[in-house]
Amino acid sequence: MExxxxxxxxxxxxxxxxxLQELPGTHENIVLRFAxxxxxxxxxxxxRAAVPNAEYVKRHNGKLILRIEDTDPKRVFEPAxxxxxxxxxxxxxxxxxxxxxxxxxxxxxxxxxxxxxxxxAYMCTCDGGDFKELKDNCKACPCRDNSVEENLExxxxxxxxxxxxxxxxxxxxxxxxxxxxxxxVAMRLVDETHPRxxxxxxxxxxxxxxxxxxDHLMGLTHVLRxxxxxxxxxxxxxLYDHMGWDVPxxxxxxxxxxxxxxxxxxxxxxxxxxxxxxxxxxxxLGTLRAIARRGISPKTIYDLIIEIGVKMADSAISWKxxxxxxxxxxxxxxxxxxxxxxxxKVSVENYSEGKMxxxxxxHADHPDRGNRHLAFDGEAYLAQSDIADGIFRLMDAVNVExxxxxxxxxxxxFEDAREVKARIIQWVPVxxxxxxxIVMDDASVKTGLGEKALNDLEVxxxxxxxxxxxxxxxxxxxxxMIFYFAHK
RNA sequence: GCUCCGGUGGUGUAGUCCGGCCAAUCAUUUCGGCCUUUCGAGCCGAAGACUCGGGUUCGAAUCCCGGCCGGAGCACCA
Numbered sequence: 001m002e003x004x005x006x007x008x009x010x011x012x013x014x015x016x017x018x019x020l021q022e023l024p025g026t027h028e029n030i031v032l033r034f035a036x037x038x039x040x041x042x043x044x045x046x047x048r049a050a051v052p053n054a055e056y057v058k059r060h061n062g063k064l065i066l067r068i069e070d071t072d073p074k075r076v077f078e079p080a081x082x083x084x085x086x087x088x089x090x091x092x093x094x095x096x097x098x099x100x101x102x103x104x105x106x107x108x109x110x111x112x113x114x115x116x117x118x119x120x121a122y123m124c125t126c127d128g129g130d131f132k133e134l135k136d137n138c139k140a141c142p143c144r145d146n147s148v149e150e151n152l153e154x155x156x157x158x159x160x161x162x163x164x165x166x167x168x169x170x171x172x173x174x175x176x177x178x179x180x181x182x183x184x185v186a187m188r189l190v191d192e193t194h195p196r197x198x199x200x201x202x203x204x205x206x207x208x209x210x211x212x213x214x215d216h217l218m219g220l221t222h223v224l225r226x227x228x229x230x231x232x233x234x235x236x237x238x239l240y241d242h243m244g245w246d247v248p249x250x251x252x253x254x255x256x257x258x259x260x261x262x263x264x265x266x267x268x269x270x271x272x273x274x275x276x277x278x279x280x281x282x283x284x285l286g287t288l289r290a291i292a293r294r295g296i297s298p299k300t301i302y303d304l305i306i307e308i309g310v311k312m313a314d315s316a317i318s319w320k321x322x323x324x325x326x327x328x329x330x331x332x333x334x335x336x337x338x339x340x341x342x343x344x345k346v347s348v349e350n351y352s353e354g355k356m357x358x359x360x361x362x363h364a365d366h367p368d369r370g371n372r373h374l375a376f377d378g379e380a381y382l383a384q385s386d387i388a389d390g391i392f393r394l395m396d397a398v399n400v401e402x403x404x405x406x407x408x409x410x411x412x413x414f415e416d417a418r419e420v421k422a423r424i425i426q427w428v429p430v431x432x433x434x435x436x437x438i439v440m441d442d443a444s445v446k447t448g449l450g451e452k453a454l455n456d457l458e459v460x461x462x463x464x465x466x467x468x469x470x471x472x473x474x475x476x477x478x479x480x481m482i483f484y485f486a487h488k
Numbered sequence: 489g490c491u492c493c494g495g496u497g498g499u500g501u502a503g504u505c506c507g508g509c510c511a512a513u514c515a516u517u518u519c520g521g522c523c524u525u526u527c528g529a530g531c532c533g534a535a536g537a538c539u540c541g542g543g544u545u546c547g548a549a550u551c552c553c554g555g556c557c558g559g560a561g562c563a564c565c566a
Contacts, residue, residue, distance in 0.1 A: 180491075
């Protein structure tokens with residue numbers, strides 16, 4: 001008995017984690033960072049990195065750094081400097097500090113020099129191909145044996161060399177079983193004009209170098225990154241080792257595959273430039289701003305990413321899942337309205353009930369929100385796709401029988417409609433209505449009429465068009481309202 | 489090819505480290521029913537999974553070995 005008791009006690013309590021696993025290592029004064037390359041606005045894939053960082057910081061009252069990794073001028077898209085913080089804000093993420101790597105070149109140079117002085121890095125003037133040949137065969141290149149003095153001399157002259165003529169390499173293990181790890185490049189020459197630096201510098205740090213220096217200097221306790229950085233983590237550990245720094249806790253998460261939108265930032269940019277897409281918020285794109293425009297709640301994305309967590313296995317997220325979650329947010333807030341696509345004006349023969357003022361609640365579950373009013377006096381617009389032979393109930397109004405071109409009054413009560421199992425369809429009054437366009441998720445447009453109560457809406461409001469789906473009001477024009485379709 | 493990493497319902501997850509409380513959690517999805525009124529919302533209900541084969545063990549989703557499948561990296565990109 002006693003033995004059993006001891007065994008049970010040594011076991012860690014199994015705490016049910018909600019979504020994110022507990023952070024390894026310290027939970028005191030944690031410092032995390034989100035470090036995107038400013039090549040465009042944030043994509044849904046970026047939220048995979050941003051959200052867990054922000055969530056851990058929130059849970060442990062830590063510090064979140066937004067670090068803009070703009071050390072490759074070819075991959076900097078200037079507007080992204082503004083777009084990234086905007087997109088983070090939409091997600092509900094406010095970094096405690098924003099840092100631009102392009103401000104820190106002098107720092108990188110200091111550490112590069114230190115590394116050379118320690119004999120941990122060397123200037124390599126080999127041809128790239130030749131170096132690879134040697135490296136792949138576990139052979140050091142001739143430059144590796146140069147003295148510290150020779151290296152320092154080359155380092156001083158680095159700035160005057162031709163791009164490609166030399167690089168600074170960090171010594172690792174030339175026999176490392178993974179060739180990718182062997183003596184990686186820390187600094188190279190770049191002649192491109194940098195959007196923030198102009199042509200002030202020619203010596204640019206490689207990502208592995210600037211990231212490791214910054215992660216250390218900024219006191220990162222944990223580094224969350226995709227598993228595509230696994231080899232980089234190992235490379236960077238050599239640098240920590242050379243410098244005698246403590247390594248942070250590394251957490252690698254798997255790839256996030258998103259169905260339908262395999263669109264990379266560069267492809268999206270190209271499509272925008274050639275007119276294929278209307279902009280970064282084109283509904284076909286997977287950018288956060290496109291998703292926002294369609295009425296997807298940031299909370300949906302945030303929660304979904306938390307649910308996916310930071311495990312190493314890849315995951316594929318589907319629109320169905322996003323829509324399903326988002327529906328839970330939208331259902332209680334979105335008021336209901338009628339919309340008829342490709343409206344057809346119909347007159348109900350033999351209708352003699354006179355003018356009806358029909359009231360329908362803005363939301364069936366929230367009567368306190370009030371009612372909309374729809375007038376019916378024997379005529380209405382119906383959606384073309386709803387017109388077919390049979391008995392139909394114009395929702396809350398009358399029941400009609402359609403037979404080819406003829407539309408004849410059948411009855412008025414809902415009970416009569418039920419009795420004949422009439423399908424219930426929505427309609428729009430002929431006197432008072434508004435022109436509505438709905439931009440669908442494939443950028444096609446549904447054109448039709450909506451009820452006049454839509455006039456009370458403001459841009460940004462999300463509604464549910466009954467039997468059509470949820471949509472966000474994007475723009476109010478003089479003679480029409482433009483919605484973006486979210487989902488059913 | 490080489491190096492490394494994964495594999496729980498259609499999808500996303502919990503459980504795996506420390507084997508039994510797991511005939512496996514929750515969400516989404518699909519299907520069915522309900523609803524004085526969304527054939528598309530809502531409500532209720534149901535369906536559906538441990539990659540395979542060996543081994544260890546009284547007992548394996550969980551530990552070991554092997555196969556299969558999938559992914560990533562192999563840049564003077566990040």
